Amino acid sequence: MIGMAVSHYHILGKAGEGGMGVVYKAEDTKLKRTVALKFLSPQLTKDRAARGRFIQEAQAAAALDHPNICTIHEINEFEGQTYIAMAYIEGRNLADRIAAGPLKVEEAIDIAAQVAEGLKAAHEKGIIHRDIKPANIMVTEKGQAKIMDFGLAKLERGADVTRTMGVMGTVAYMSPEQALGEKVDQRTDIWSLGCVLFEMLTGRHPFKSEHDQPVVHSILKEEVPSVSKLRGKIPVDLETIIRKCLEKDRRNRYRDAAVLLEALKSVGKAAPKARQPSIAVLPFVDMSPRKDQEYFCDGISEEIINGLTQVKDLRIVARTSAFAFKGKDLDVRDIGRTLNVDTVLEGSLRQAGTRLRITAQLISVEDGYHLWSEKFDREMDDIFAIQDEITGRIVSKLTADISGMRPVQKSTQPSSLEAYDLYLRGRYFSNRFLLDKAVDIFHQAIEKDPNYAPAYAGLAEAYAFLSIGFDILPSEDAMPKAREAAQKALELDPTMAEAYVSLGIIATWYDWDRKAANTYFRKAIQLNPNYAGAHLWIESYLTYLEGKFEEGVAELERAQELDPLNLMIKVRLGFMSYYMRDFDRCIAHFEKILDLEPNFPLGYLGLMEGFGQKGMFEEAIKAGEKAMALGGQGGTFFGPLGAYYAFAGKKEKALDQLAQLKERSKKGHVSSFWIGAIHFSLDQLDEAFEWFERAYRERDSNLSYITVVPALDALRSDPRYSRLLQKMGLENMLAEKFLKHNPRK
Secondary structure (H helix, E strand, O other), rough: OOOOEEEEEEEEEEEEOOOOOOEEEEOOOOEEEEEEEEEEEEHHHOHHHHHHHHHHHHHHHOOOOOOOOOEEEEEEOOOOEEEEEHHHHHHEEHHHHHHOOOOHHHHHHHHHHHHHHHHHHEEEEEEEEOOOOOOHHEEEEOOOEOOHHHHHHHHHHHHHOOOOOOOOOHHHHHHHHHOOOOOOOOHHHHHOOOOOHHHHHOOOOOOOOOOHHHHHHHHHHHOOOOHHHHHHHOHHHHHHHHHHHHEEEEEEEOOOOOHHHHHHOOOOOOOOOOOOOEEEEOEEEOOOOOOOOOOHHHHHHHHHHHHHOOOOEEOOOHHHHHHHHHHHHOHHHHHHHHHHOOOOEEEEEEEEOEEEEEEEEEEOOOOOOOOEEEEHHHHHHHHHHHHHHHHHHHHHHOOOOOOOOOOOOOOOOOOOOHHHHHHHHHHHHHOOOHHHHHHHHHHHHHHHHHOOHHHHHHHHHHHHHHHHHOOOOOOHHHHHHHHHHHHHHHHHHHOHHHOOOOHHHHHHHHHHHHHHHHHHHHHHHHHOOOHHHHHHHHHHHHHHHHHOHHHHHHHHHHHHHHHOOOOOHHHHHHHHHOOOHHHHHHHHHHHHHHOOOOOOOOOHEEEEEEEEOOOOOOHHHHHHHHHOOOOOOOOOHHHHHHHHHOOOHHHHHHHHHHHHHHHEEEOOOOOOOHHHHHHHHHHHHHHHHHHHHHHHHHHOHHHHHHHOOOHHHHHHHEEEHHHHHHHHHHHHHHHHHOOOOOOOO
């Protein structure tokens, strides 16, 4: 058509092309101005009803006289094809601008605010765009943003057209209600603008996939990634705006563009808050000739972390996340950005005889410069002084502008360096869940120094974990020993948060004592608000003894802030979706975990439970068998897999799981609870309750699951279930509220 005359327009060249038609640059020969002509495809023009709606909607869009909306001059026909004449905009398509790299924060906010201004004007006229995306936003050379394609967008997803033609539009920017083909309103445009703002800041979609269906799944089920983690720090209120725009439930979004506009204009204008310093302490590198000091290097790093957690106004990344980068050749700045911290401490240790050489350097994540660096050449006897000195230097560098800062306490020092060495070895094995070895070495440390509180705290934690989940020792053997060690630790050091957490675990999983569990966990958090383990484990009390799921999730989210790469926290968040009967969310969560760690048994365990509760038994069994193939061998894996064999009608396989557990019980500890769970799945209720009663007598820690596990919901109608919970002191968990989340029938 180039060179042709269309009415009083002279076609100068093609300006763009899309699925709905072609756009040409043209000269308006009457008014001597440059315009754009958009021609609809012939099949849409021939649809009389669609054409009628298009004309009506184009007329409405033409009534929008606003500087941030592309002006529509007229709608007409040429040789049977409908076209729109509109203002021609000199500038760049926002999609092309983003392709060149993320925008500056100020520029992104300015463009988003201009688009919000345009949407506000459109919404006031009762017009919803329904296709806000970077390709439909032009930015002039002077930085003015203009929304394009009102008329065409209305045709693509007008209310009536949607019903007859299915869900149409650009999938990556669709709101959940739009993707589901539901009625849309102005909050759909707010969602789409949230996607655009996210993309301007990060250079990628918030929900990305090569195919439409995975994108739709992400839109409906997955959380919005953090912009700060993808590009570095942005204003907190800007991150909040994006998350509010992208709320799945439209009722939680901004109610209209005017409110969103005010929020965008206020970014960074609130009263400035004092910057909260943040740091990650990486594991020190072993530079010793024999490379046999890894445990000691890890211990030094962990002790520095523990010292820094005492600083009230310092955010310190927990050990698990900081140590995730061990042995990886990564730029410290990249590590810092991943962990969302301002500074990183790295160092090395070299031991030769009784001499130590420790180097430490504090690095700014923003520019990679050293804020502080020092070498320490000392005798082993000085190790505690070195730790305290390093910690003190860090605090002085990061918190010089903070008034009222609580000073760092001196390290708890054993009377024997040999005891300290053994303690560090014990922590090394405990962190790798080699709990039998850890218990033995903690005992050795205590023999060397019977008054060293951290060794008792480590021993308490190891004994507790030998019972919970791992099923290595019976609860009635492990938990009293854990209690004794924790109480001894507190007798020696009443400020030890770790010991209070162990007592909280014992009260939750062994005593089923709600009051004591609450007291112990709250005390731990009071003593050390930055201790991720306290926030992680208090969730189990809130879930199994109180049924306070939302509070449990909040504690896990706080733990994740402190320890962002901790897989156990991610697992617990996945199981919270399971307990709340949101099985689609549960599945999506564990699939995300397995994307990160494809060989993680607990990821497959959670996937099995989610699939199983949706009746997808083949998928559940496949996930359960994968979990066991990857090393999941305790009752926690045998029991649920046996249950889903039974639910799927594979009775022989369920009976085989049951037989294996009973055979193993002759040689060592096996959880009675999980044997009872398989009997239940086989509809052998009498046998199931016999084993559950046995689990109660044994104080089996796994019996705590019986209060909320969806797979056992059918037990609730049996009077024996009520009597069992009453004996456990948990009659509060019998309330009907625990079935409100659409339980499995």
